[in-house]
Every structure is written in structure tokens, then in C-alpha cells.
Amino acid sequence: MxxxxxxxxxxxxxxxxxxxxxxxxxxxxxxxxxxxxxxxxxxxxxxxxxxxxxxxxxxxxxxxxxxxxxxxxxxxxxxxxxxxxxxxxxxxxxxxxxxxxxxxxxxxxxxxxxxxxxxxxxxxxxxxxxxxxxxxxxxxxxxxxxxxxxxxxxxxxxxxxxxxxxxxxxxxxxxxxxxxxxxxxxxxxxxxxxxxxxxxxxxxxxxxxxxxxxxxxxxxxxxxxxxxxxxxxARVPVFAHLDGNNHVYVHGAAPLGMARDIVLNAKMRRTSVCGAAETLLVDEACAGTHLKPLVTALIDAGCEVRGDSLTRIVDPRVKPASEEDWSTEFGDAIIAVKVVSGLGDAIAHIERYGSHHTDAIVTTDQVAADRFLAEVDSAIVLHNASTQFADGGEFGFGAEIGIATGRMHARGPVGVEQLTTFKYRVRGAGQTRP
Amino acid sequence: MxxxxxxxxxxxxxxxxxxxxxxxxxxxxxxxxxxxxxxxxxxxxxxxxxxxxxxxxxxxxxxxxxxxxxxxxxxxxxxxxxxxxxxxxxxxxxxxxxxxxxxxxxxxxxxxxxxxxxxxxxxxxxxxxxxxxxxxxxxxxxxxxxxxxxxxxxxxxxxxxxxxxxxxxxxxxxxxxxxxxxxxxxxxxxxxxxxxxxxxxxxxxxxxxxxxxxxxxxxxxxxxxxxxxxxxxARVPVFAHLDGNNHVYVHGAAPLGMARDIVLNAKMRRTSVCGAAETLLVDEACAGTHLKPLVTALIDAGCEVRGDSLTRIVDPRVKPASEEDWSTEFGDAIIAVKVVSGLGDAIAHIERYGSHHTDAIVTTDQVAADRFLAEVDSAIVLHNASTQFADGGEFGFGAEIGIATGRMHARGPVGVEQLTTFKYRVRGAGQTRP
Missing domain, CATH: 3.40.605.10 (Aldehyde Dehydrogenase; Chain A, domain 1)
Structure with a gap:
């Protein structure tokens, strides 16, 4: 050359x-x-x-x-x-x-x-x-x-x-x-x-x-x-995300139809993108009505479901989830499913296993949604929307160079604004400091 | 203990x-x-x-x-x-x-x-x-x-x-x-x-x-x-400045009285603060009228002046400046003084020797000021004001934990705002991504 x-x-x-x-x-x-x-x-x-x-x-x-x-x-x-x-x-x-x-x-x-x-x-x-x-x-x-x-x-x-x-x-x-x-x-x-x-x-x-x-x-x-x-x-700052281990939490006050649409989209629209959901958390308050339809819809859509003991009861095709599955970004048509005892339990699970990328709650309960959005410490938190919106284009940035999960400077989708810094311009008329 | x-x-x-x-x-x-x-x-x-x-x-x-x-x-x-x-x-x-x-x-x-x-x-x-x-x-x-x-x-x-x-x-x-x-x-x-x-x-x-x-x-x-x-x-981000090698550039269109006030304040108000001036650049367009009074005022105020060949002509008390002096933060009552051939020369000097902390221009020429403020790549750039305003309190931040010269996240005075990051909160009504 x-x-x-x-x-x-x-x-x-x-x-x-x-x-x-x-x-x-x-x-x-x-x-x-x-x-x-x-x-x-x-x-x-x-x-x-x-x-x-x-x-x-x-x-x-x-x-x-x-x-x-x-x-x-x-x-x-x-x-x-x-x-x-x-x-x-x-x-x-x-x-x-x-x-x-x-x-x-x-x-x-x-x-x-x-x-x-x-x-x-x-x-x-x-x-x-x-x-x-x-x-x-x-x-x-x-x-x-x-x-x-x-x-x-x-x-x-x-x-x-x-x-x-x-x-x-x-x-x-x-x-x-x-x-x-x-x-x-x-x-x-x-x-x-x-x-x-x-x-x-x-x-x-x-x-x-x-x-x-x-x-x-x-x-x-x-x-x-x-x-x-x-x-x-790297000895210089890095804008990146290592994992997109994202969660959809179906709260007790989640309408089933909306939950099904969001879960299917978050997992299956494109399984390889970093905004894809990897774990579904279903609140025990709605598990009796919602868990089976959600699991069935996922399996029918071609998704492998790995569930905890309660999830395995609702469908014999559910495989057992291992401890490792909760922290895994499958990047494929596989999802881990767990029944949680309430909002606090869901937030604690996300804090423990998540990657601070993108997490969503489905609920009609505004108080629960606000608490989820405040307490889940991720770059992007969503209420009643698919995690696959984690994208600079979808945010209106026009284009992105990636998504960052670090806390410094750029967080979330990195578009042209996040590729800038600032300086202070000070204009005076001869001021001196006393 | x-x-x-x-x-x-x-x-x-x-x-x-x-x-x-x-x-x-x-x-x-x-x-x-x-x-x-x-x-x-x-x-x-x-x-x-x-x-x-x-x-x-x-x-x-x-x-x-x-x-x-x-x-x-x-x-x-x-x-x-x-x-x-x-x-x-x-x-x-x-x-x-x-x-x-x-x-x-x-x-x-x-x-x-x-x-x-x-x-x-x-x-x-x-x-x-x-x-x-x-x-x-x-x-x-x-x-x-x-x-x-x-x-x-x-x-x-x-x-x-x-x-x-x-x-x-x-x-x-x-x-x-x-x-x-x-x-x-x-x-x-x-x-x-x-x-x-x-x-x-x-x-x-x-x-x-x-x-x-x-x-x-x-x-x-x-x-x-x-x-x-x-x-x-450090293997984690750092907010800091290593040097505050700050400049005051007295442009050809600088009023002598304002230039003298700003130079004296920028150097002598407190010589140990990071916003203190360390180098005075005087434009050759006004050196004939301004250089001697500025140098005399500094020496009379108790400041040691280290000058280039032109500066040494105007006062026998001026000591010769070494190459090292241009990049030195004296942190004391010492200043390096140089005559520059114009705005471009001043900016080039600051880029070469400065520490991207705080730099000031004194001039009544708005076009020259705007060019200086745009082209000098420092955390703080000032027009007709003392470099000693480089301070979170003076910026209205109430208090600061320091001043950063890095380009990431925090730059300039670091107050409570600069100790925060952000997250994206997204609210929907069941949206899925097509």
C-alpha cells in the first residue's frame, strides 16, 4: 500500500x-x-x-x-x-x-x-x-x-x-x-x-x-x-456502552394489550440492537392475568423464554432461567422472565442486574411510573413505550455515533451536541476584582 | 486511632x-x-x-x-x-x-x-x-x-x-x-x-x-x-487544572488606563490564585505609548518583570525572560512581558505556551475582541476584564470546588451544576417502534 x-x-x-x-x-x-x-x-x-x-x-x-x-x-x-x-x-x-x-x-x-x-x-x-x-x-x-x-x-x-x-x-x-x-x-x-x-x-x-x-x-x-x-x-475519556441489558417491568396496573405490544416490540422488533429488552419483570399483582398471555405471545413470536419457577408454571415451553440469565444481554430472540413482588422489587432487580442503559415500566399508575423513572438509574427510562426507542434518530438527534452508559459528559444517544463542550466568554468594560 | x-x-x-x-x-x-x-x-x-x-x-x-x-x-x-x-x-x-x-x-x-x-x-x-x-x-x-x-x-x-x-x-x-x-x-x-x-x-x-x-x-x-x-x-475522570498560565493581551486599541488597571489587578490582586496573570502581551501597535507605563506600574507595585528585548529597553529594572518563563505559572509577584506583532501573534503565543485556563484581551476594537474570544481555546476568555474573575463565586455559582481545564463534562469553575449529569425520561402512551 x-x-x-x-x-x-x-x-x-x-x-x-x-x-x-x-x-x-x-x-x-x-x-x-x-x-x-x-x-x-x-x-x-x-x-x-x-x-x-x-x-x-x-x-x-x-x-x-x-x-x-x-x-x-x-x-x-x-x-x-x-x-x-x-x-x-x-x-x-x-x-x-x-x-x-x-x-x-x-x-x-x-x-x-x-x-x-x-x-x-x-x-x-x-x-x-x-x-x-x-x-x-x-x-x-x-x-x-x-x-x-x-x-x-x-x-x-x-x-x-x-x-x-x-x-x-x-x-x-x-x-x-x-x-x-x-x-x-x-x-x-x-x-x-x-x-x-x-x-x-x-x-x-x-x-x-x-x-x-x-x-x-x-x-x-x-x-x-x-x-x-x-x-x-483507554487513558482518555470513552463514550460507550458495554451492555444493553434492558428491562421491561409490567406493573400491576398495566393494561394487558399495551404490555403485550411493548414487550413484543422491545424484545422482537430487532433482537440485536442495544435497546432490545433482555428481561421481562411481571408484577405478582397482575401475574395471574398477564403472565401467561405475555409468555405465550413471546414464544409464539419465536422467542425463547427462560423463566423463574412461577413463569415455568404458565407454559411448559418455558426453560429454567439461570442466575446468569438475569445479567445477560442475549442479543437474540431469548428473554429472561421473572415475577417480582412489587415496584421496589423490580427497581432492586434492575439495579442489581441491569447495565444502566434503557429500562421501561408499563402502567396506568402515574405515581408508580414517576417513582420508577426517578429511582431507576439508567441513561434512558421510559413509561409506556418500547425500549427500542433508545436511538439518537428516535430522540430527534438526526443521527448518533452510539449510546453511552457512562455518567460523564455524554449519556444516552451521542449526537452532534454531545460531541461538543463549552467555554465561558466574559465581556466587561474594564472591571477589576476588588 | x-x-x-x-x-x-x-x-x-x-x-x-x-x-x-x-x-x-x-x-x-x-x-x-x-x-x-x-x-x-x-x-x-x-x-x-x-x-x-x-x-x-x-x-x-x-x-x-x-x-x-x-x-x-x-x-x-x-x-x-x-x-x-x-x-x-x-x-x-x-x-x-x-x-x-x-x-x-x-x-x-x-x-x-x-x-x-x-x-x-x-x-x-x-x-x-x-x-x-x-x-x-x-x-x-x-x-x-x-x-x-x-x-x-x-x-x-x-x-x-x-x-x-x-x-x-x-x-x-x-x-x-x-x-x-x-x-x-x-x-x-x-x-x-x-x-x-x-x-x-x-x-x-x-x-x-x-x-x-x-x-x-x-x-x-x-x-x-x-x-x-x-x-x-487516575483511572476515573478528573476535574482539575494543572496550570493557570494566564495571559493579558493589550491590543493596539487598548485604552492605557483600562489596560493598566486590568494588568495590575490580574497580576497583583492575589498572586497565588489560579486566575492570576502570568504573561503580559503588548501589541507593537501600542508598545510605544503603553509598554513603559505598564511595566513601570508593575514594578512600582512590587512585581518582578521578565521581558523580551523590547521590554528591557523601556526600563532598566526589567530582567531578561527565558524561554521557560513563557510557560511558567509563577504564582508570585513575577510576570513575563512580551511585545507581539498583532492579534494573530498573540493568539499563537497563548496557544503555544498557555494552559487553556483563563486569558484576556484589552481593546476597544470589537472585531479584534470577538476574534480573540473565538480563537483562544481556553476554559474562560475575557474582554476588558481581569483574569482574576476566574472563580465560581464571581461567576455567580455561589461556591466552587475548583476550576477545570479539561474538555470533558466540567470546564471552568466547578459548582453544584457541574457536579451533576443527566438522564432521559421518556413518557409515552403505549408507543412501539415501527
């Missing part, structure tokens, strides 16, 4: 070691971040438009590069679902370009005055939104992340260092070439969006160390082992 | 090792944090009032304990300024109690709906302020931090684990006993505010590792070596 095929790293000789090469990417990204932070909304939007145009114009080349990745994955005996995540076709490339157009249409968060107030001494203080700086994104086989992450970082005025999976290396490179062309057309530095030009796994470790203080935050996109490694090793 | 003298750790036997003891403090703090997060404003305020009352009632005992610390510090030959930071008298104890009253009078941040919106599908989404969880505070010789940090954490619904300096061990313990009495009187768990009951330095290292995932953020209060150690070793 020739280094000159990568915009933003053209000056790096092939002889340079991975560490030297990565540190240089970091330095260039940091310099580019300063320019991006001051770029006008029009400049950034022009770049996003040019990027989308370049991706559409290069659709065939992107699909060709992707075909090589797919062929290699098949040679290596990857699973059909893996190959499906990896594969692109003209329709999927068009969806990538449309994603860039969508991000372009979002309001620009940078420069927004979040709050402003006057002090008795006449000082005017404003809290103003500014970009975070340099965002490192580490992802796996989905090549579309290359464009999605680039767009969200650019819109929020951040430089990005993208490290895609080795399986999608050629696809990501082809998409990145279109991105670089778009940046160039808009007069923005190519180093604003860098793609790590090596499959060397050492690059990930270097990014987790922060590339000499140049990376401000790391966002992992991928499976649990990737997220776990990033959370364990 | 008997473990039973410490509320919140009474169950820990003396035989327990530091690690076991610290992990137990962490677990209890985490459990207490859940109760605090759900405490009503009235409950928290009652605790703050009872804490202030207990401190006033125990003033003599606190001063006695402090006298032992002071005697030991003197025996160890500590400097007069060190002893002054450590020493308490009835007036200083009253100031500590008044600080608790001040924090009590602040608005309660917890539960505030920061924003709310409706989705087309009828879902109502609210972003609600919630506490961070458990705050670890590591500080040095000032015993008042024990009460100040406890009050800010409690008001914001957080549990706190306080680790004071060994030099103020007895004073902090006496203050903490009053705090524990106040918590008990208000029916809140004593473990809500723990004081690490050992001088063992291992305790700090354990806190920096997060005490088994129980600490959500660490706030160091003290000298540069403490902050540097915390930033280097």
Missing part, C-alpha cells in the same frame, strides 16, 4: 514505524481540529455535500473495493451475518451518501450560546458551545461507520481519527478517499478526517493511549470485546 | 488492611449515593443547616484539634505560609460554617428539567439533571476543604469520599465529626460524606484506581505535584 493514497498522511514515508506514523496522524489531526473549530457552518456543510457527492460518484469503485473485502471474508470462512454487515451494494452506498446529507441538514451546534447572564458588577457571562477537539473512532466490520462517524465529527467541528476493522480495510479506504476529496473541495484540511492507514493492531493500543495527548475522546463501535478492551485500556 | 471515631466506617475493625477498609468505604459511599440522589431538597438543606450548627457548636474542639496539627507542622519546620493555610481560629471556623449556609442557599440542581421536547409519535422526552454519584476529593493542608467539598457534593446529591492531607488530619477529623452529626440529625446516611480514616498514602492510590468502580470522579485540591499525580494515575 502506498502512503500517498491516503490524504492527510501523504508525508509519512512507508519506512516509518507504526508509532511514529500514528503520532504524526495525531499531531496533524490536532492542528486540523483548530481549523475545524473555527470553520463556518457553510464551510462544513459544503464539505459534507461534497463528500456525499464524491461517494455517489465513486459508488462503483467503493463496491469494487468492498467486493475484495467480502471475498477475503468468505475465504476466511466468516459467518453469513458477518458478511452481511460487511457487504455493500449500490443501494447501501446510496444510503451512506444519504446519511451525509442528513447530518448536513442538522443544526450546527458550534457557537450556540447555551446560557448567558449578567453579574452585578456588569460583567456579561456566556456559556458557548465549542467542539471537543479530536475524536478517535475505533470500529469493526461495518464500512458505513467510516462515513457516519466522519460526518458527525465534522458537523460538530471535531477532527476525527478513524480506525476501521481490518476486514473492511479496502472498503473503508475507498469511502475515506471520497471523504478526503470532499474536504479538499471545501478547502478544509484533509487531516480533519484521517483513516489509520495500517491493519497493524498496535495502532489501536496507541490510540487508546491518546496519541501523545492529541485525542480528546475515544468512541468504540462494535462488539462487546472491542468495547471492553477500550474501556479497560 | 479508633475506627469508631469515624462515622461511616465504624464497622471496620482496626485490623483491616487499608485496601479492605477503602473498598468498604467505597461500597458504603455508593449505597449512600443512591439514597442521596433521591433525597428531597429540604432533607439536604436540613443536613447542611445541622452541619453548620454542629461546626459552630464544636468550634472550640475544632480549634483544639487544629492546634495539635499546627504544633506538629511547626515542629516539622513547615513554612509560615504553610502554617497559615493550616491554622484555624474561631473566625475561620465561623467562615467554614457560613460557607455551609451559603451552599444551602443555592438552588438545588437535582431534578431540573434541562430541556424537553415532543416527538412526532407523541413521545415526550425530558433531559433531567441527576447527581454524578460518588465524588472523591483529595486535598492538602487547608482543613476548610473538608466542609466546602462536603457541602457542594451533598447539595448536588452526590456522596463524597474525602482524603485530606496528613498535616491537617486532626482538624479534618474534627470538622468531619460535625458533618457526620449534621447528616445524622437530618436522617441521611453517615456514609454520604466519608473521611478516609488513615494517613496511609496507599489510600490515595486506591482512590485513583476508583475503589472497585465506586468512585465516579476525582477532584484534587492542592499544589501542582498533587494534581499532576492525580492526572497521571
Amino acid at each position: 502506498s502512503a500517498t493514497t491516503f490524504a492527510g498522511v501523504a508525508a509519512i514515508g512507508e519506512a516509518a514505524g507504526t508509532e511514529e506514523q500514528m503520532l504524526e496522524i495525531g499531531r496533524k489531526a490536532k492542528a486540523a481540529a483548530r481549523r475545524l473549530a473555527l470553520a463556518t457552518p457553510a464551510q462544513k456543510d459544503a464539505a459534507l455535500a461534497a463528500m456525499a457527492q464524491a461517494i455517489r460518484a465513486r459508488s462503483a469503485a467503493i463496491c469494487e473495493a468492498n467486493a475484495e473485502d467480502v471475498a477475503e471474508a468468505r475465504r476466511q470462512g466468516m459467518t453469513a451475518s458477518f458478511v452481511d454487515r460487511l457487504a455493500l451494494d449500490p443501494a447501501r452506498v446510496e444510503a451512506i451518501a444519504a446519511g451525509l446529507d442528513l447530518v448536513r441538514s442538522l443544526p450546527d451546534p458550534v457557537g450556540e450560546v447555551m446560557s448567558a447572564w449578567d453579574r452585578p458588577n456588569g460583567l456579561r457571562i456566556e456559556r458557548v458551545r465549542v467542539p471537543l477537539g479530536v475524536v478517535g473512532v475505533i470500529y469493526e466490520s461495518r464500512p458505513n461507520v467510516t462515513a457516519d462517524a466522519a460526518a458527525l465529527c465534522l458537523k460538530s467541528g471535531n477532527a476525527a481519527i478513524l480506525r476501521g476493522g481490518s476486514d473492511s480495510f479496502r472498503s473503508s479506504r475507498a469511502i475515506h478517499q471520497a471523504i478526503a476529496a470532499g474536504l479538499e473541495k471545501a478547502g478544509l484540511p484533509a487531516a480533519a478526517i484521517s483513516l489509520v492507514p495500517t491493519r497493524d493492531r498496535e495502532a489501536v493500543g496507541l490510540m487508546l493511549q491518546g496519541l501523545g495527548g492529541t485525542i480528546d475522546v475515544i468512541i468504540p463501535r462494535g462488539g462487546k470485546s472491542l468495547v471492553a478492551r477500550v474501556q479497560a485500556e | 479508633s475506627a469508631t471515631t469515624f462515622a461511616g466506617v465504624a464497622a471496620i475493625g482496626e485490623a483491616a488492611g487499608t485496601e479492605e477498609q477503602m473498598l468498604e468505604i467505597g461500597r458504603k459511599a455508593k449505597a449512600a449515593a443512591r439514597r442521596l440522589a433521591l433525597a428531597t431538597p429540604a432533607q439536604k438543606d436540613a443536613a447542611l443547616a445541622a452541619m453548620a450548627q454542629a461546626i459552630r457548636a464544636r468550634s472550640a474542639a475544632i480549634c483544639e484539634a487544629n492546634a495539635e496539627d499546627v504544633a506538629e507542622a511547626r515542629r516539622q519546620g513547615m513554612t509560615a505560609s504553610f502554617v497559615d493555610r493550616l491554622a484555624l481560629d474561631p473566625a475561620r471556623v465561623e467562615a467554614i460554617a457560613a460557607g455551609l449556609d451559603l451552599v444551602r442557599s443555592l438552588p438545588d440542581p437535582v431534578g431540573e428539567v434541562m430541556s424537553a421536547w415532543d416527538r412526532p409519535n407523541g413521545l415526550r422526552i425530558e433531559r433531567v439533571r441527576v447527581p454524578l454519584g460518588v465524588v472523591g476529593v483529595i486535598y492538602e493542608s487547608r482543613p476548610n476543604v473538608t466542609a466546602d467539598a462536603a457541602a457542594l457534593c451533598l447539595k448536588s446529591g452526590n456522596a463524597a469520599i474525602l482524603r485530606g492531607g496528613s498535616d491537617s488530619f486532626r482538624s479534618s477529623r474534627a470538622i468531619h465529626q460535625a458533618i457526620a452529626a449534621g447528616l445524622e440529625k437530618a436522617g441521611l446516611p453517615a456514609a454520604a460524606i466519608s473521611l478516609v480514616p488513615t494517613r496511609d498514602r496507599e489510600a490515595v492510590g486506591l482512590m485513583l484506581q476508583g475503589l472497585g468502580g465506586t468512585i465516579d470522579v476525582i477532584i484534587p485540591r492542592g499544589g501542582k505535584s498533587l494534581v499532576a499525580r492525580v492526572q497521571a494515575e
Whole structure:
């Protein structure tokens, strides 16, 4: 691979070691971040438009590069679902370009005055939104992340260092070439969006160390082992969630029809998304009427049910739930079901086994709902709605780069606003402090 | 020392090792944090009032304990300024109690709906302020931090684990006993505010590792070596600033009188605070008229001036500035002075040598001011005001636990609001995701 095929790293000789090469990417990204932070909304939007145009114009080349990745994955005996995540076709490339157009249409968060107030001494203080700086994104086989992450970082005025999976290396490179062309057309530095030009796994470790203080935050996109490694090793802040072990609690005052609709949707709409429900808690106050229909509906919909002793009574097809099942994110058509003795018991179960991602209560009792929403300490808590609404698009953020369960800075869906920080702008007329 | 003298750790036997003891403090703090997060404003305020009352009632005992610390510090030959930071008298104890009253009078941040919106599908989404969880505070010789940090954490619904300096061990313990009495009187768990009951330095290292995932953020209060150690070793987020290398830039269109007032105040009001100016940049456009009076005023006020070649011409008392001086936080009556060729040069100097804490421009040129405020990437940027306004009280936050120069979550003065995070509360009527 020739280094000159990568915009933003053209000056790096092939002889340079991975560490030297990565540190240089970091330095260039940091310099580019300063320019991006001051770029006008029009400049950034022009770049996003040019990027989308370049991706559409290069659709065939992107699909060709992707075909090589797919062929290699098949040679290596990857699973059909893996190959499906990896594969692109003209329709999927068009969806990538449309994603860039969508991000372009979002309001620009940078420069927004979040709050402003006057002090008795006449000082005017404003809290103003500014970009975070340099965002490192580490992802796996989905090549579309290359464009999605680039767009969200650019819109929020951040430089990005993208490290895609080795399986999608050629696809990501082809998409990145279109991105670089778009940046160039808009007069923005190519180093604003860098793609790590090596499959060397050492690059990930270097990014987790922060590339000499140049990376401000790391966002992992991928499976649990990737997220776990990033959370364990990163020396810089991380926006991520390790688990989405989400609960639906059917309270004693839950209408059966609503409960059934929500439970089925929360579990079965898409079983692999992080907002999918993994445990159903049914209050003993309604278990006599609701437990059997809920369990039957799940099994009839193709879901394996693993239940506690009471749940196993209502349907012989229910398998016994193990202790481990309560803390498991199945990511599949499997659900753990338990009868709880009341609201407090439900909340205690969620606190003990949950992952603080997304949890829902179904009830017509407003007092019970309010207590659940207050006491369940998760990024997203819902009353009478499906957990599958845990999504930046569904929240109205336009797009998201992931969902965070940490407590710092970003929590819940991470959209362009969460990719910013703030500074204080103070205007005076010569004030000195007594 | 008997473990039973410490509320919140009474169950820990003396035989327990530091690690076991610290992990137990962490677990209890985490459990207490859940109760605090759900405490009503009235409950928290009652605790703050009872804490202030207990401190006033125990003033003599606190001063006695402090006298032992002071005697030991003197025996160890500590400097007069060190002893002054450590020493308490009835007036200083009253100031500590008044600080608790001040924090009590602040608005309660917890539960505030920061924003709310409706989705087309009828879902109502609210972003609600919630506490961070458990705050670890590591500080040095000032015993008042024990009460100040406890009050800010409690008001914001957080549990706190306080680790004071060994030099103020007895004073902090006496203050903490009053705090524990106040918590008990208000029916809140004593473990809500723990004081690490050992001088063992291992305790700090354990806190920096997060005490088994129980600490959500660490706030160091003290000298540069403490902050540097915390930033280097912490495996949890840190709110801190290592340096306050702040600049005043006197632009070509700066009125001399205003520039002189601001420069003198920014440097000399208090030279040891983190908002003090350390470098004066004078634009060459006004150097002919402004440089000499500014330098003379500083020297006449007792400040040592270290200047570049142009600055040394205007006054023979100016010493030569070394390269190192541009990046030094003197924390004393010393200032580095440089003539810059214009606004861009000033901004470049601040970016290269500054610490992203607080920087000011003096000018009547609004365009120049706006560019400075936009391009200088510091937590606080000021136009025509002294850098010494970098303070939570001056910002109207009532009180602060410190100033952060990091980009994540808290930036600038850290008051009760910055000690909170948020969650999303979603209310529906049975919505499922298509």
C-alpha cells in the first residue's frame, strides 16, 4: 500500500514505524481540529455535500473495493451475518451518501450560546458551545461507520481519527478517499478526517493511549470485546456502552394489550440492537392475568423464554432461567422472565442486574411510573413505550455515533451536541476584582 | 486511632488492611449515593443547616484539634505560609460554617428539567439533571476543604469520599465529626460524606484506581505535584487544572488606563490564585505609548518583570525572560512581558505556551475582541476584564470546588451544576417502534 493514497498522511514515508506514523496522524489531526473549530457552518456543510457527492460518484469503485473485502471474508470462512454487515451494494452506498446529507441538514451546534447572564458588577457571562477537539473512532466490520462517524465529527467541528476493522480495510479506504476529496473541495484540511492507514493492531493500543495527548475522546463501535478492551485500556475519556441489558417491568396496573405490544416490540422488533429488552419483570399483582398471555405471545413470536419457577408454571415451553440469565444481554430472540413482588422489587432487580442503559415500566399508575423513572438509574427510562426507542434518530438527534452508559459528559444517544463542550466568554468594560 | 471515631466506617475493625477498609468505604459511599440522589431538597438543606450548627457548636474542639496539627507542622519546620493555610481560629471556623449556609442557599440542581421536547409519535422526552454519584476529593493542608467539598457534593446529591492531607488530619477529623452529626440529625446516611480514616498514602492510590468502580470522579485540591499525580494515575475522570498560565493581551486599541488597571489587578490582586496573570502581551501597535507605563506600574507595585528585548529597553529594572518563563505559572509577584506583532501573534503565543485556563484581551476594537474570544481555546476568555474573575463565586455559582481545564463534562469553575449529569425520561402512551 502506498502512503500517498491516503490524504492527510501523504508525508509519512512507508519506512516509518507504526508509532511514529500514528503520532504524526495525531499531531496533524490536532492542528486540523483548530481549523475545524473555527470553520463556518457553510464551510462544513459544503464539505459534507461534497463528500456525499464524491461517494455517489465513486459508488462503483467503493463496491469494487468492498467486493475484495467480502471475498477475503468468505475465504476466511466468516459467518453469513458477518458478511452481511460487511457487504455493500449500490443501494447501501446510496444510503451512506444519504446519511451525509442528513447530518448536513442538522443544526450546527458550534457557537450556540447555551446560557448567558449578567453579574452585578456588569460583567456579561456566556456559556458557548465549542467542539471537543479530536475524536478517535475505533470500529469493526461495518464500512458505513467510516462515513457516519466522519460526518458527525465534522458537523460538530471535531477532527476525527478513524480506525476501521481490518476486514473492511479496502472498503473503508475507498469511502475515506471520497471523504478526503470532499474536504479538499471545501478547502478544509484533509487531516480533519484521517483513516489509520495500517491493519497493524498496535495502532489501536496507541490510540487508546491518546496519541501523545492529541485525542480528546475515544468512541468504540462494535462488539462487546472491542468495547471492553477500550474501556479497560483507554487513558482518555470513552463514550460507550458495554451492555444493553434492558428491562421491561409490567406493573400491576398495566393494561394487558399495551404490555403485550411493548414487550413484543422491545424484545422482537430487532433482537440485536442495544435497546432490545433482555428481561421481562411481571408484577405478582397482575401475574395471574398477564403472565401467561405475555409468555405465550413471546414464544409464539419465536422467542425463547427462560423463566423463574412461577413463569415455568404458565407454559411448559418455558426453560429454567439461570442466575446468569438475569445479567445477560442475549442479543437474540431469548428473554429472561421473572415475577417480582412489587415496584421496589423490580427497581432492586434492575439495579442489581441491569447495565444502566434503557429500562421501561408499563402502567396506568402515574405515581408508580414517576417513582420508577426517578429511582431507576439508567441513561434512558421510559413509561409506556418500547425500549427500542433508545436511538439518537428516535430522540430527534438526526443521527448518533452510539449510546453511552457512562455518567460523564455524554449519556444516552451521542449526537452532534454531545460531541461538543463549552467555554465561558466574559465581556466587561474594564472591571477589576476588588 | 479508633475506627469508631469515624462515622461511616465504624464497622471496620482496626485490623483491616487499608485496601479492605477503602473498598468498604467505597461500597458504603455508593449505597449512600443512591439514597442521596433521591433525597428531597429540604432533607439536604436540613443536613447542611445541622452541619453548620454542629461546626459552630464544636468550634472550640475544632480549634483544639487544629492546634495539635499546627504544633506538629511547626515542629516539622513547615513554612509560615504553610502554617497559615493550616491554622484555624474561631473566625475561620465561623467562615467554614457560613460557607455551609451559603451552599444551602443555592438552588438545588437535582431534578431540573434541562430541556424537553415532543416527538412526532407523541413521545415526550425530558433531559433531567441527576447527581454524578460518588465524588472523591483529595486535598492538602487547608482543613476548610473538608466542609466546602462536603457541602457542594451533598447539595448536588452526590456522596463524597474525602482524603485530606496528613498535616491537617486532626482538624479534618474534627470538622468531619460535625458533618457526620449534621447528616445524622437530618436522617441521611453517615456514609454520604466519608473521611478516609488513615494517613496511609496507599489510600490515595486506591482512590485513583476508583475503589472497585465506586468512585465516579476525582477532584484534587492542592499544589501542582498533587494534581499532576492525580492526572497521571487516575483511572476515573478528573476535574482539575494543572496550570493557570494566564495571559493579558493589550491590543493596539487598548485604552492605557483600562489596560493598566486590568494588568495590575490580574497580576497583583492575589498572586497565588489560579486566575492570576502570568504573561503580559503588548501589541507593537501600542508598545510605544503603553509598554513603559505598564511595566513601570508593575514594578512600582512590587512585581518582578521578565521581558523580551523590547521590554528591557523601556526600563532598566526589567530582567531578561527565558524561554521557560513563557510557560511558567509563577504564582508570585513575577510576570513575563512580551511585545507581539498583532492579534494573530498573540493568539499563537497563548496557544503555544498557555494552559487553556483563563486569558484576556484589552481593546476597544470589537472585531479584534470577538476574534480573540473565538480563537483562544481556553476554559474562560475575557474582554476588558481581569483574569482574576476566574472563580465560581464571581461567576455567580455561589461556591466552587475548583476550576477545570479539561474538555470533558466540567470546564471552568466547578459548582453544584457541574457536579451533576443527566438522564432521559421518556413518557409515552403505549408507543412501539415501527
